[in-house]
Amino acid sequence: MALRMWASSTANALKLSSSASKSHLLPPFSISRCFSSVLEGFKYANSHEWVKHEGSVATIGISDHAQDHLGEVVFVELPEEKSSVTKANNFGAVESVKATSEIISPISGEVIEVNTKLADSPGLINSSPYEDGWMIKVKPSNPAELESLMGPKEYTKFCEEEDAAH
Amino acid sequence: MFLFSRFFEELIFTRRFSGKSSKGFKMSISRANDLRLPLMNLIRLKGTPILEQLHLEERLLRASSENWCIVNDGTNVPTIVMGMSGKPSQLLELGPVMKDQIPVIKRFTGGGTVIVDKSTLFVSLICNKDDVPGVQPYPRSVMAWSGSLYGEVFGGVNGFQLRENDYVFGDRKFGGNAQSIIKNRWIHHTSFLWDYNVRNMAYLKLPSRVPQYRLERDHTEFVCRMKDYIERSDFIEKTVKAVGKQFAMKQVNLEDIDSYAKGEHVKSTRLLTMEELQEAMSGTTQSA
Numbered sequence: 001m002a003l004r005m006w007a008s009s010t011a012n013a014l015k016l017s018s019s020a021s022k023s024h025l026l027p028p029f030s031i032s033r034c035f036s037s038v039l040e041g042f043k044y045a046n047s048h049e050w051v052k053h054e055g056s057v058a059t060i061g062i063s064d065h066a067q068d069h070l071g072e073v074v075f076v077e078l079p080e081e082k083s084s085v086t087k088a089n090n091f092g093a094v095e096s097v098k099a100t101s102e103i104i105s106p107i108s109g110e111v112i113e114v115n116t117k118l119a120d121s122p123g124l125i126n127s128s129p130y131e132d133g134w135m136i137k138v139k140p141s142n143p144a145e146l147e148s149l150m151g152p153k154e155y156t157k158f159c160e161e162e163d164a165a166h
Numbered sequence: 167m168f169l170f171s172r173f174f175e176e177l178i179f180t181r182r183f184s185g186k187s188s189k190g191f192k193m194s195i196s197r198a199n200d201l202r203l204p205l206m207n208l209i210r211l212k213g214t215p216i217l218e219q220l221h222l223e224e225r226l227l228r229a230s231s232e233n234w235c236i237v238n239d240g241t242n243v244p245t246i247v248m249g250m251s252g253k254p255s256q257l258l259e260l261g262p263v264m265k266d267q268i269p270v271i272k273r274f275t276g277g278g279t280v281i282v283d284k285s286t287l288f289v290s291l292i293c294n295k296d297d298v299p300g301v302q303p304y305p306r307s308v309m310a311w312s313g314s315l316y317g318e319v320f321g322g323v324n325g326f327q328l329r330e331n332d333y334v335f336g337d338r339k340f341g342g343n344a345q346s347i348i349k350n351r352w353i354h355h356t357s358f359l360w361d362y363n364v365r366n367m368a369y370l371k372l373p374s375r376v377p378q379y380r381l382e383r384d385h386t387e388f389v390c391r392m393k394d395y396i397e398r399s400d401f402i403e404k405t406v407k408a409v410g411k412q413f414a415m416k417q418v419n420l421e422d423i424d425s426y427a428k429g430e431h432v433k434s435t436r437l438l439t440m441e442e443l444q445e446a447m448s449g450t451t452q453s454a
Contacts, residue, residue, distance in 0.1 A: 099305035100346045
């Protein structure tokens with residue numbers, strides 16, 4: 001079973017590599033690893049969501065590592081504008097490969113915008129996890145929560161250790 | 167290792183000096199082995215309505231912190247069960263469904279649409295991710311694990327495999343599965359087509375998203391009956407035995423569930439109303 005999982009992971013990596021030409025879609029300051037990309041300037045949760053904090057707005061999505069492991073996303077359930085999200089609690093779900101998977105909010109705050117494109121194009125989460133696949137924009141209620149999130153290098157190491165453990 | 171040996175010695179000492187026979191000695195080994203495995207609570211149901219079963223599963227997934235194996239030997243009436251994102255207008259022949267008053271449920275897990283009845287066998291596994299080391303809380307990883315587990319159940323049955331996320335004998339599907347993954351837990355549940363009524367398949371449309379191996383076959387050409395491959399009781403017992411190799415099993419009665427799952431939880435499994443089905447048929451809403 002371990003060999004099958006390794007083979008599956010390798011196949012996915014090759015698929016990523018062969019379609020890595022889409023890496024031109026990623027900003028030039030990305031850290032590119034064998035299996036997934038991690039961007040500078042973002043913060044990451046151990047549940048694989050990312051946060052991009054700009055001024056009073058924090059944009060949230062799921063990482064390239066997460067979308068790769070989830071498989072093709074076919075449906076996304078997101079909260080409504082003006083609802084609240086709470087750090088470490090789920091705010092929505094994605095469906096992929098017959099599974100619903102919770103999305104956990106890395107910070108607390110008020111939802112000020114939802115990516116409505118994901119309703120018709122959930123695959124944006126796979127093709128552009130850090131740009132067009134963003135999920136919600138939040139007005140943080142406690143910006144200090146961002147301090148406890150991982151930076152790019154820490155998150156990269158976290159992903160490598162998590163994959164190596166299985 | 168030292169602590170385990172010491173514990174085992176004490177267990178044997180207690181048994182020997184309490185006057186127990188060698189049978190007690192064998193029980194000590196079994197119990198000592200079980201203590202190394204995570205606990206799995208086993209609930210056996212028969213003919214439980216599928217809506218009730220799904221409500222129970224969602225409750226145990228969200229409000230319990232233990233592992234669960236639920237086996238339901240058939241459900242009471244033919245019922246259509248759609249995945250979280252299912253749209254009735256796209257998946258169901260709504261005219262006949264409403265005319266024949268077939269219940270339609272939207273469940274909390276992903277995946278496709280099935281019609282289940284008294285011939286269907288249900289097996290659901292709810293696990294803490296830390297109790298299944300080597301399995302990441304992602305769909306394909308969980309499914310690889312479950313495929314291996316059922317490989318043990320069907321060992322020797324020609325053609326069994328997990329194929330593009332379906333359980334098949336050869337190129338014919340006999341089990342539909344789906345999952346839900348939350349923070350530290352996941353559920354993998356399956357409806358096994360022990361037998362089915364061809365007429366019931368007519369309530370389902372050909373879905374737009376199908377596995378490649380299906381080609382363009384309709385339901386009757388695509389699925390097969392599990393009863394042609396294995397005895398019903400044999401399947402249930404082999405499944406429990408396969409799970410028991412990875413977990414220490416403990417039978418739990420449904421009446422005792424309240425003590426295991428407390429507090430409020432999100433309830434997303436529901437029965438669609440006739441009004442929703444009518445609106446879906448008339449195309450006035452996309453939300454059902």
